[in-house]
Amino acid sequence: MTGSISTLAPPAARPGGGKNDLKIVVVSVFEWFGELGIFCARLFRAFTSPYEVSELIHQCDETGSKSLPLVALAGAATGVVLSLQTRDSLIHFGAKSMLPAIIAYSVIKESGPVITGLIVSGRVGAGIGAELGSMRVTEQIDAMEVSAVDPFRFLVATRVLACVLMMPLLTLCADACAIVSGWIADTLAEPISLRHFLDNGFKGARFSDFIPPTLKTLGFGFIIGIVACFQGMRTSGGTEGVGRAATSSVVLSSLFVILADVIFVRLILMIYS
Amino acid sequence: MSQTRSNPNAASVEIRDLRKSFGDQKVLNGITFIVSHGRTVAVLGRSGTGKSVLLKLLVGLQAPDSGSIRVAGEEITGLDPYALNRIRKQMGFLFQQAALYDSLTVAQNVAFPLRNTTLSENDRQEKVRELLSSVGLKEEHFAKMPAEISGGMQKRVGLARALALDPAILLLDEPTAGLDPISAAEIGNLITELKRRRGITAVVVTHDIQGAKTFSDTLVLLNDGHLVAQGTFDDLRKSKNEFAARFLGNGDHVSNGR
Numbered sequence: 001m002t003g004s005i006s007t008l009a010p011p012a013a014r015p016g017g018g019k020n021d022l023k024i025v026v027v028s029v030f031e032w033f034g035e036l037g038i039f040c041a042r043l044f045r046a047f048t049s050p051y052e053v054s055e056l057i058h059q060c061d062e063t064g065s066k067s068l069p070l071v072a073l074a075g076a077a078t079g080v081v082l083s084l085q086t087r088d089s090l091i092h093f094g095a096k097s098m099l100p101a102i103i104a105y106s107v108i109k110e111s112g113p114v115i116t117g118l119i120v121s122g123r124v125g126a127g128i129g130a131e132l133g134s135m136r137v138t139e140q141i142d143a144m145e146v147s148a149v150d151p152f153r154f155l156v157a158t159r160v161l162a163c164v165l166m167m168p169l170l171t172l173c174a175d176a177c178a179i180v181s182g183w184i185a186d187t188l189a190e191p192i193s194l195r196h197f198l199d200n201g202f203k204g205a206r207f208s209d210f211i212p213p214t215l216k217t218l219g220f221g222f223i224i225g226i227v228a229c230f231q232g233m234r235t236s237g238g239t240e241g242v243g244r245a246a247t248s249s250v251v252l253s254s255l256f257v258i259l260a261d262v263i264f265v266r267l268i269l270m271i272y273s
Numbered sequence: 274m275s276q277t278r279s280n281p282n283a284a285s286v287e288i289r290d291l292r293k294s295f296g297d298q299k300v301l302n303g304i305t306f307i308v309s310h311g312r313t314v315a316v317l318g319r320s321g322t323g324k325s326v327l328l329k330l331l332v333g334l335q336a337p338d339s340g341s342i343r344v345a346g347e348e349i350t351g352l353d354p355y356a357l358n359r360i361r362k363q364m365g366f367l368f369q370q371a372a373l374y375d376s377l378t379v380a381q382n383v384a385f386p387l388r389n390t391t392l393s394e395n396d397r398q399e400k401v402r403e404l405l406s407s408v409g410l411k412e413e414h415f416a417k418m419p420a421e422i423s424g425g426m427q428k429r430v431g432l433a434r435a436l437a438l439d440p441a442i443l444l445l446d447e448p449t450a451g452l453d454p455i456s457a458a459e460i461g462n463l464i465t466e467l468k469r470r471r472g473i474t475a476v477v478v479t480h481d482i483q484g485a486k487t488f489s490d491t492l493v494l495l496n497d498g499h500l501v502a503q504g505t506f507d508d509l510r511k512s513k514n515e516f517a518a519r520f521l522g523n524g525d526h527v528s529n530g531r
Contacts, residue, residue, distance in 0.1 A: 042354075050389050139372035146332050146366040147386035148358040148438070 039230050043160060046152035055154060059162035063124050067170055071119050075174030078111050079103060079182035087189060097200065103182035104201035109213045110265075112175040117220040117257040119174075120167060122250050125228040128159050129249025132232025133242040141233070156233065160225030167221030168214050175214075208272035216264040220257050227253040285310050286331060286442060286476060291340035293326055300326050302498035304340070308491075313468055313475040315485035317520065318495035324478040325369065327495075328444045331476065332366050333357040344442065365435030369447040371427040373419035379430050380405065380415040386437040404433040408463060425456035432463065443467070443475040449484050457481060464488040482521060494520060 082103050090096045132155060135141050144151045183197040228249040235245040286308040293301040300323035308314045316324050329335045331342060333349055342349050344360055352360070373382050383401045392400065405415060408429040414422055419430070428448060435443060448464065449457035461484040467473055468488065479485050485492055486506045494502040494509060494517050502509050502517040509517045 045355075135374075138375070139368050139370065140374055142329075142334050143366070143368060143372040143374070143434075144385075145334060145354075146361055146364065147434070148361040149386065149388065150354065150358065 035234070036226070036230055039233070040226060042152050043156055043226065043229075046150060046157045048153075050153075052154050052158050055158045056161055059158045060166055062127070063120070063159075063162040064166035064169060067120055067123050067166070068173060070123060071116050071170045071174045072177045074115050074119050075107075075112060075177035076181035078115055078174075079107060079178030079180065080185045082106060082111070082178070083182040083185035087186065099186060100183070100197045100201035101203065103186075104179055104198075104205075105209065107178040107182070108175050108210050110261075112178060113171050113213055113217045113220065114258070114261055116167065116171040116174045116217060117224070117261070118254055120163070120170065120221070121224050121253040121257055124163060125224050125249040125253040126246045128225070128228035129232045129235075130242055130246035132229060133235035133245035136233060136235040137238055137241060151233075156229045159229055160222060163221035163225030164218050165221070167217040167224075171214055171217045208268070212268045212272065216261070216268070219260055219264060223256045223260055224253045227256060285343075285345065286474065287341070287343040288327075288331070289341040289343075291327070291330065291342065292338045293323065293330060293335070294338055299498050301330075301337070304495070304498075304500050306493050306500060306503055308474055308476055310474055311468075311472045312491065313464070313477060313489045314491045314493055315489035316476060316478045316493045316495060317480070317482070317485060319520075320480075322495045323498055324495060325446050328366070328446050328476065328478055331444055332361060332364055362438050363440055364442045364444060365438065365440035367428070367431045367435045367443075367445045367448055369450060371419075371424075371431035373427055373430055373434070375419050378416050378418055379410070379422065379426075382419065382430055383433045383437055386434060390438075400437070401433075404436055405430070407436075408433045409459065425452050425460070428452065428456075428460060429463075432460070436467070439471075441474060443473045445475065445477040445479075447478055447480065449479060449481045457484060460484075461487050492521075 083099065086102055087096070087099060090099055090102070132141070135155075141151050141155070144154065179198075179201065180194075183192070183194055186192060186197065187194075231245045231249040231252065235241045237244070288307070289305050291301050291304040292299070304327065306314070316327060318324050326335065330337050331344065333352065337350055340350070345363055347360060349357065349360055373379075374385065377385065380398075380401050383404050384397055387397050387400065390397075402412070402415070406412075410426060410429055410433070414426060419427055422430070432445075432448070435445075445464070448460050452460065461481070464475065464477065465488045468475065477485070477489060490505070491503060492506055492509055493500060494514075496516055502512055502514045504512070506521065510521045512518055
C-alpha cells in the first residue's frame with residue numbers, strides 16, 4: 001500500500017499481470033484514502049484539553065517564521081516576472097495602465113496562494129514527514145504513547161493547526177512582496193509612485209476579490225499538515241522509509257494543494273458571482 | 274499510586290493464551306503466564322521469538338490476534354487509545370534503544386511524561402533531578418542532548434523516564450543489551466534496587482542470563498512462539514526440558530546446536 005502511493009512508483013510490469021497490478025493500485029488508493037479518513041477522525045478527537053499551547057507556538061515558529069524568507073523571495077520573484085512578462089503585451093494592446101491591476105489581482109487571487117502553498121508543501125511538508133518518520137522508526141512516537149502522552153495531540157494536532165494558521169499570514173506576505181516587487185520592476189521601466197500604483201491596482205476592488213482567495217489557504221494549510229503528518233506517522237522501513245515519507249509528503253501535499261485550488265476557485269466563483 | 278500499593282493484586286500482569294502473527298509468521302502462539310504484584314519476571318529466548326512483541330502487546334502498542342492481557346486487574350485488549358492511556362500511567366517502559374526524544378535534552382526527556390500532571394514547575398524539576406540522580410546520572414549531563422551521552426547513559430535516562438510517573442509496573446526491553454559488562458551490571462543492580470525500594474512489578478526481556486538470575490524472581494523461556502518453560506533459574510537449569518537446560522547452561526551451545 002505504502003509502496004504504490006507513497007513512492008508514486010508504477011507497478012512493475014509482468015507478463016499478463018497488468019490487470020492485477022491495476023487492481024492493486026486502485027485498492028491501494030482507496031485504502032490510502034480510507035486510512036487518511038481514520039487519521040483525520042482521530043486528529044479531530046485530539047483537539048481537546050489539555051491543549052499543547054507551547055508546542056503549537058513552537059510549530060507556528062517553525063512553519064511561519066522560518067518559511068517567511070523563502071515565501072517572501074518567491075513572492076517578490078513572481079511580482080517581477082509578472083511585471084516584466086505582462087508589460088510588453090499590455091503596451092502592444094494599448095492597455096499599459098492596467099498593469100497594476102493585473103499584478104494585484106493575479107497575485108492576490110491566484111499566484112500568491114498557490115506559490116505559498118507549494119513553497120510550504122516543499123519546506124514544511126518535507127520537514128514534518130522526515131521528522132515524524134524518523135521519530136516513528138526510532139520508536140520515539142511509541143515512547144510518547146507509553147508515557148500516556150497522545151502523539152496525535154502533541155505532534156499531529158499542533159503541526160496541522162500551525163500550518164492552517166500560518167498559511168494565510170504567509171500568503172499575505174507573499175502577496176505584499178509580489179506587489180511591491182512588481183511596482184519596483186514597473187517603476188524602473190517607467191517611473192510611477194507606489195501610491196499611484198496601488199490606487200490603480202486596487203481601484204474597484206471588492207471583498208470577494210481578495211478575502212476568499214486568501215482564506216482558501218486555510219484549506220491548503222490543512223492539506224499540507226495532514227498529508228505530511230499522515231505520511232510521517234505511518235513510516236516504516238528504517239532510514240529508507242524516512243526518505244520515502246519526506247518525498248511522498250512533498251509530492252502528495254503539492255498535488256492535493258493544486259487539486260484543492262481548482263475546487264476552491266470553483267466554489268468561490270459559485271458563491272460570489 | 275498509593276491506591277495501587279494498597280491493593281496487593283493491583284500491579285499484577287496476567288497473560289492468557291496470547292497469540293500474535295505477522296502475515297503467515299506466528300510470533301506468539303498461545304502464551305500464558307502471570308506476574309504477581311511486586312515480582313520480577315525475566316523473559317528469555319532466542320532472537321526473533323517474539324519477546325519484544327510480547328512487551329509491546331502488554332503496553333498496548335500492538336494488538337494481539339487473540340487472548341487476554343489483564344494489567345492491574347483490567348483487561349486491556351480492545352481498549353481505545355484514550356482508555357489505554359489511563360492504564361499506561363501505571364506502567365513504565367524502557368525501549369531496547371532507549372528511544373529518547375532526540376530534540377530534547379536529558380532533563381526534558383525525563384520531564385516529558387510529567388507534562389500533563391498537576392506538579393508545579395519547581396516540583397517537576399526537583400522530581401527530574403531526583404530521578405536522574407537515582408539512576409546514577411551526574412548533574413553535568415542533565416542539559417546534554419541524547420546524542421552527546423553514551424549508550425549506557427541513554428539506557429539510564431530511558432529508565433529514569435520510565436519511572437517518571439511512579440509506575441507500579443515496569444516493562445524493560447533488553448535493558449543491558451549493547452552495554453559493557455560493568456554498565457550492564459550497574460543497570461542490573463539498578464533494577465534490583467528499584468524492586469527493593471519501590472516494590473515494582475517488572476517484566477524484563479533480556480538475553481543477559483546472569484543479569485536475569487540476579488534481578489528476577491521467575492524466568493519465562495520462549496521458543497518458536499511457545500512458552501517452553503517457566504520457574505526459577507535453578508528450576509529451569511535442572512529442568513528436564515532440554516532447550517531450557519541448554520539455554521541456561523550454555524547459550525552458545527544452543528545457538529550452535531540448532
